[in-house]
Amino acid sequence: MKTTNKVALVTGSNRGIGFAVAKGLLKKGISVILTSRRESDGKEAVAKLSHENVCYHPLDVTSHESVDELATFVETEFGRLDILINNAGINYDTWQHVANADLTNVQETMDTNLMGPWRMTQAFLPLMQRNNFGRIVNVSSGAGEWSALTGGTPGYSISKVALNAMTISFARHVKGTNILVNAVCPGWVRTQMGGSSAPKSPEEGAETIVWAALFPDDGPTGKFFRDKREIQW
Numbered sequence: 203m204k205t206t207n208k209v210a211l212v213t214g215s216n217r218g219i220g221f222a223v224a225k226g227l228l229k230k231g232i233s234v235i236l237t238s239r240r241e242s243d244g245k246e247a248v249a250k251l252s253h254e255n256v257c258y259h260p261l262d263v264t265s266h267e268s269v270d271e272l273a274t275f276v277e278t279e280f281g282r283l284d285i286l287i288n289n290a291g292i293n294y295d296t297w298q299h300v301a302n303a304d305l306t307n308v309q310e311t312m313d314t315n316l317m318g319p320w321r322m323t324q325a326f327l328p329l330m331q332r333n334n335f336g337r338i339v340n341v342s343s344g345a346g347e348w349s350a351l352t353g354g355t356p357g358y359s360i361s362k363v364a365l366n367a368m369t370i371s372f373a374r375h376v377k378g379t380n381i382l383v384n385a386v387c388p389g390w391v392r393t394q395m396g397g398s399s400a401p402k403s404p405e406e407g408a409e410t411i412v413w414a415a416l417f418p419d420d421g422p423t424g425k426f427f428r429d430k431r432e433i434q435w
Contacts (some may be wrong), residue, residue, distance in 0.1 A: 207233040207255060209280045210415065211379050213263055213322060214238065214290030216247040219341065222246040223287055224409035228253050229415060232285065247434035260284035263318030283329045285415045288319035289341040294355055294395050300356040311357035316364045323372055327381070335380035339414045340369045342426065344387045348435060362380065366426060366435050373424030382423040386411045389428060
């Protein structure tokens, strides 16, 4: 699937916010690599998009082997990656508290929500550096703001605090290059995790993520956004 378009990869994009981000990027003329853990889910999502500039590849962000296979695919098929959206996330653990949390459960959450984006960024940063262009957007949450920490949803909240710290670290690591690294809180969105009572549609939740993925060369880096406005870590 050789293309002259910019190329974006969205993790966890078979449904919810990730699917809406893929759809939004396609509308902006970006070629999209849609990913999911289950191949049947991903291929169904690609069929729904019904667009010539989208392709599918399986991905489990908790697996080094899976990430490496995807990196090889992108290198072979495209020779570059312009946009990485680290969207895959799990486990809004409302039933736990920091004092009684099942740490095995917390560790599983961290492996997807923190280590997954870390693996992905390590795998694809060299491609971006080679081409001196990259936009990395980590999908975070208001639950990861320091001021929002209450002890509830410990696995999810602490994983998002750590993801924010990772965002700052990578942004500073590549400072001075044309690679911008930012985090976005999509807000409370009607997804499988957010539930049917949430005020935002997936498309509304995706809007700021797509916006941050398309920052110009002099755009911000190492920042945290909600509704296209910078917010505090």
